[in-house]
Amino acid sequence: MEKTLVLIKPGGVARNLIGVISQRIESRGLSITAMKLINAERSTVEKHYAEHASRPFFGEVCDYLTSGPVLAMVVSGTNAVKAIRATMGATNPLDASPGTIRGDFALSIEDNLVHSSADLEAAQNEIALWFPEGIVKN
Numbered sequence: 204m205e206k207t208l209v210l211i212k213p214g215g216v217a218r219n220l221i222g223v224i225s226q227r228i229e230s231r232g233l234s235i236t237a238m239k240l241i242n243a244e245r246s247t248v249e250k251h252y253a254e255h256a257s258r259p260f261f262g263e264v265c266d267y268l269t270s271g272p273v274l275a276m277v278v279s280g281t282n283a284v285k286a287i288r289a290t291m292g293a294t295n296p297l298d299a300s301p302g303t304i305r306g307d308f309a310l311s312i313e314d315n316l317v318h319s320s321a322d323l324e325a326a327q328n329e330i331a332l333w334f335p336e337g338i339v340k341n
């Protein structure tokens with residue numbers, strides 16, 4: 204059993220895709236074990252994307268993640284980290300296969316709708332960052 208952190212980014216919330224995206228996660232056989240709609244603090248987003256701090260898109264991706272409400276969730280299940288990454292599709296939606304969330308609903312890398320943790324260590328850190336209050340269910 205693994206836990207991973209999923210974000211529906213502001214573009215996905217604005218397009219009313221919370222239901223569709225959550226349904227795909229649950230249909231895959233994974234469970235949503237925490238969920239909240241929040242206006243993310245800039246400091247949270249900068250920590251979240253700290254690995255990209257030196258990249259040219261860092262400022263823009265942080266602006267974007269703080270431009271509107273974000274839906275943060277913890278997703279739990281067998282091999283959840285890898286399964287969710289596959290369900291989301293490639294980072295650039297133009298490379299994402301049809302049938303993935305990004306391949307079906309997104310067109311640009313700047314607005315690729317969703318985030319999920321890259322590996323188990325990132326998942327632990329990101330869950331602690333986005334859910335400092337803890338989660339309801341394991």
Ligand code: CDP
Pocket residue numbers: 255260264293294312313314315317318319321
């Ligand atoms: O989100 P994912 O783990 O697939 O990709 P990442 O390489 O960790 O990049 C984080 C986010 O930065 C992406 O989801 C994109 O929204 C954004 N990004 C960008 O705007 N331009 C790039 N060249 C690369 C990433």
Ligand code: MG
Pocket residue numbers: 321
């Ligand atoms: Mg990443």
